[in-house]
Amino acid sequence: MRPLHGIPALTTASLAALFLATAPAGAVGGGGTNHTGGKTDNKGNVSAYASATHSQIKVRQVKGPTSGKRGNVAPTNTTWKPPACWYEPVFTPEGLKAFVDKTDGSGDVGIHEAWIGKGLWTDHYQDGKPENNFDDENSTAEGYKNYNIGKGGYFWRSVAPDDADPDSWDCGRIMFWEPARQIPKIPHAPTPKTLAGYAYNQVKVPETEIKLKPEGKSTVNLPTWIWLDKGTFQEVTVRAELPNTGLWAETTAKPVSLHLAPGTDDAETYPASGECKIDDDGSIGTPYEKGDSDKTPPCGITYLHATDGKPYQLKASVTWQITWEGTGGTGGDLPDGTFETTQDMNVQEIQSINR
Numbered sequence: 001m002r003p004l005h006g007i008p009a010l011t012t013a014s015l016a017a018l019f020l021a022t023a024p025a026g027a028v029g030g031g032g033t034n035h036t037g038g039k040t041d042n043k044g045n046v047s048a049y050a051s052a053t054h055s056q057i058k059v060r061q062v063k064g065p066t067s068g069k070r071g072n073v074a075p076t077n078t079t080w081k082p083p084a085c086w087y088e089p090v091f092t093p094e095g096l097k098a099f100v101d102k103t104d105g106s107g108d109v110g111i112h113e114a115w116i117g118k119g120l121w122t123d124h125y126q127d128g129k130p131e132n133n134f135d136d137e138n139s140t141a142e143g144y145k146n147y148n149i150g151k152g153g154y155f156w157r158s159v160a161p162d163d164a165d166p167d168s169w170d171c172g173r174i175m176f177w178e179p180a181r182q183i184p185k186i187p188h189a190p191t192p193k194t195l196a197g198y199a200y201n202q203v204k205v206p207e208t209e210i211k212l213k214p215e216g217k218s219t220v221n222l223p224t225w226i227w228l229d230k231g232t233f234q235e236v237t238v239r240a241e242l243p244n245t246g247l248w249a250e251t252t253a254k255p256v257s258l259h260l261a262p263g264t265d266d267a268e269t270y271p272a273s274g275e276c277k278i279d280d281d282g283s284i285g286t287p288y289e290k291g292d293s294d295k296t297p298p299c300g301i302t303y304l305h306a307t308d309g310k311p312y313q314l315k316a317s318v319t320w321q322i323t324w325e326g327t328g329g330t331g332g333d334l335p336d337g338t339f340e341t342t343q344d345m346n347v348q349e350i351q352s353i354n355r
Contacts, residue, residue: 052108055159056088057195057242059202062250064236070204073253073320073337080335082197084167085111086190089154089244090175096125096155097147109174111160124174125155133173141174153179154244158188161198183245192326195240195249200322200334202238203253208316208341210258213288217346220306223270224345225297226260226316227285233318234282249326253337257319258284258299263312263345266305270297278318303347311344 075081091099099107105118115121123129128143148155157175160168171188178184212218213225233255241248258276260269276284276299285299303312317340325331 052111052157052159053161053163055161055198056090057198057240059199059238059240061202061204062237062239063252064234065206069207069209071207071339072201073203073205073322073339075200075335075337076319077335082161082200083188083194084162084165085158085160085171086188086194087156087171087173087184087186088159088190088242089178090157091155093147093149093151093153093155093177097149100125100147109157111158111163111168111171113174131174139172141176144177148177151177151179153177153182156184181246183247190242190245190247192247192249192328192330193324193332195242195247196251196324196326196334199238199240199249199251199324200337202240203236203251203320203322203337205236205253205255205318205320205337205339206233208258208318208339210284210316210343211287217348218301218303220303220347220349222293223295223297223300223302225285225288225292226276226300227287227297228258228283229287230279230281230283232282232284233278236320247327249324249330251322251324251334253320253322255282255318256321256336259315259317259319259338260299260301261315261317262301262303263314264303264305266303267312268302268304270300270302301345303345305347306349307345307347311346313342314345315340315342317341 100118100121105121106116107114109115124131124143125147128145130143131141133139133141155175155177158171158173160171162168183189210226210228218224235252235254237250237252239248239250255278257278260274260276262269278284285297317338320337322334322337324334
């Protein structure tokens with residue numbers, strides 16, 4: 001819980017207007033709430049709350065399917081996570097003055113510190129009183145005269161989507177001013193890679209719905225063919241932009257393989273690794289055709305024992321290769337992601353079957 005300075009009454013809702021961004025909402029998946037935490041009106045504008053847990057980053061999907069069942073990928077590198085905190089421009093000098101003048105002066109000056117009452121704000125941002133940065137008692141933030149009105153630029157503040165994350169304490173400066181068109185030269189200032197990592201969690205990929213032959217019930221010692229038609233899997237690209245910085249990044253997920261886990265050790269997969277390659281056209285494997293019963297499928301499973309009232313749980317997980325590109329020709333790789341689905345597989349014990 002963040003420390004509170006001043007009278008004990010925090011009213012976050014009173015901070016609604018006066019926030020910098022009033023821009024078209026571009027939230028992935030649509031709806032009335034975008035990733036700033038603000039609400040969109042019927043003109044598509046955003047009135048964001050001045051809270052350090054709500055980012056102004058605008059996110060929208062620019063490539064790939066937007067309908068049907070979809071979900072977020074899970075990083076294959078379990079130690080990786082998106083950035084825990086960074087800094088963003090929040091108020092113009094005039095906007096900060098208006099906030100202090102027209103509200104009760106309750107709001108976040110950083111991720112883990114809220115100021116209650118106008119006096120703290122006017123002391124530091126109007127009258128120039130120095131203030132300690134809350135993460136380091138030996139670090140002093142110099143005050144400002146009359147909110148730096150006339151100097152342009154923006155007041156920046158730390159942001160953390162999850163202020164319970166211990167790493168969010170790494171962004172400990174209280175709100176500070178920076179000239180226009182400049183990115184602060186400080187640790188945890190936003191970069192295109194910051195936006196790419198933020199967008200990673202906004203990438204939604206289609207569920208894995210594989211086709212089987214035979215359908216419904218497999219047969220011991222006879223292969224079950226598995227495939228997906230072309231175009232089933234497509235690249236998904238999400239674009240993230242941070243207003244008033246010129247920073248942007250696009251994070252792209254490309255499907256590269258389907259992994260089959262039969263749900264029992266008494267089975268053989270094709271290929272033996274269980275990894276079925278996804279072709280450039282988005283297809284997997286080869287559709288079963290009449291007369292293929294004696295052939296080995298390029299992607300499939302042979303069960304060696306029948307089920308006994310309880311189906312095997314076939315897991316099909318698609319691996320997505322994640323890359324990004326951004327402002328100034330930057331770019332690189334992010335950890336691969338996976339999306340897994342499970343379906344029942346009943347296996348019968350007969351020696352032959354007509355297909």
